Amino acid sequence: MGGRTVLNDSQRRLAEQHLNIVSRVICRYIIVNETLFGFEYDDIYQEGCIWLCKAAASFRPELRVPFDAYAEKVVANGLRTYCRLMYGRQKRGCCIPLDADLNITRLILEQAPSPAYHQEEELLAQMDAARLLHHMKREYSGTARLGIEAIELKLKGYSGKEIADMYGVKPNLVGAWISRAKQKLRKNQVFVLWMETYTGQAAS
Template identity: 35%
Template sequence: MAKYSLMPDQQKLVEEHLYLVEIAVKQYIHAFGRTPGIEWDDLYQTGCLALCNAAHCYNPEFPFPPYAVKAIRNALHDYCWSTVQYHKLLCPLDDTPEPQDTVAVEPFTVIQGTQIAEILQQRQRDSKGVVQKGIYSLMKKSEGYNSVDISKDFGVSPNSVRAWMSLAAKYLREDTELNQLLA
């Protein structure tokens, strides 16, 4: 939300319609208390900020209460969604589900021989761009890392890492020396 100061008529509008925040929270949000991070006080504060924003942006040609309720509801939904997403990231490691990597990496799942590891490292040095990142990701995957962990190293989405691994796997499947070692 932007920082701004309300004019006296806007402040009065907020004061007169403060009851809309409680109504919106009760009517539209049913998760507080049951979902981590979603508490009544936070919801109420978010609703109040949305009401202030609605008063600041309000066009007097239209009725205020319907506009304010929609603004409050949207802000509450955004807050709940972002809170749930944040708490998904903070779940205990024991409860963290392993994301399913759909990349076909059949022969490269485990690097067993040092000769294979050396060839992969050489191919990584010889390649550029996403193929190079993909080979690195495949090697990390063979060490037990998943695409979520690897994506944090690069600061990209796990889907990007999986796409890199797919391109690298395609590139490596065409490598005759590596295929001879794996045969």
């Protein structure tokens, strides 16, 4: 799924030294299911290693983003994409023969998506964005940091007025903070990569 990536010696060493990132990402973000093709741990781990190599190949030290944070995001987004693709294949290929064993039939039905599937996907995206913003907030100060905090609060459902009341300022000032934060985030490699990989669009 992730495709082949050619690494030079230093990039290969970087990937080899951080193989634990793949296991960590699987533990934190991915649900392994040994009963479904493509969702076994070994398959997911192999795909994660491919994305770790992609992270090593695209990593730019001059941006001063820790490789751990950058690679974890690349691997997590890559594995989510892999799981969505595999899920789509399972869904399209799912059929239940009339003479199927009842236990097998029950297993297939249990794997069928619930009506709230897309809502759950949206919720996971929001939770992932909140974690990312919380991590990135440490890199900024002043207005940009206040703006990121305001975005975090908006993800939690607070309105601009409610956020303004928390800080004892006018709502238009909160809007200015958010605007400043977005300017900074558009230049942040990790955040832009998350937007492009997870949502398929640039930060706006």
